[in-house]
Amino acid sequence: MIIRVCNEELVKEALRLGADEAHCEGDKLIVTWSRDEEPPCSLKCLVIQTMSEINRRTH
Structure with missing residues (x-):
């Protein structure tokens, strides 16, 4: 797996x-x-590559 550092491009x-x-x-x-x-x-891949997670917001 590729590990990336978050930046403005991401x-x-x-x-x-x-x-x-x-x-x-x-x-x-x-x-x-x-x-x-x-x-x-x-989008999931971008998040995984920075070792993070997606925050789910309910309506």
């Missing part, structure tokens, strides 16, 4: 992929997702 990519919010906390990409459907695999 934040922009997460937002492009549909994240409600995205930011860096240290080396980790923190993503908020509020839709009912699952996040796309490409």
Whole structure:
């Protein structure tokens, strides 16, 4: 597995992929997702590569 450090490019990519919010906390990409459907695999991979997780927000 590729381990990446969060940066502005990853934040922009997460937002492009549909994240409600995205930011860096240290080396980790923190993503908020509020839709009912699952996040796309490409977004999940970005988060996993920074050893983080997706925060689910309920309506």
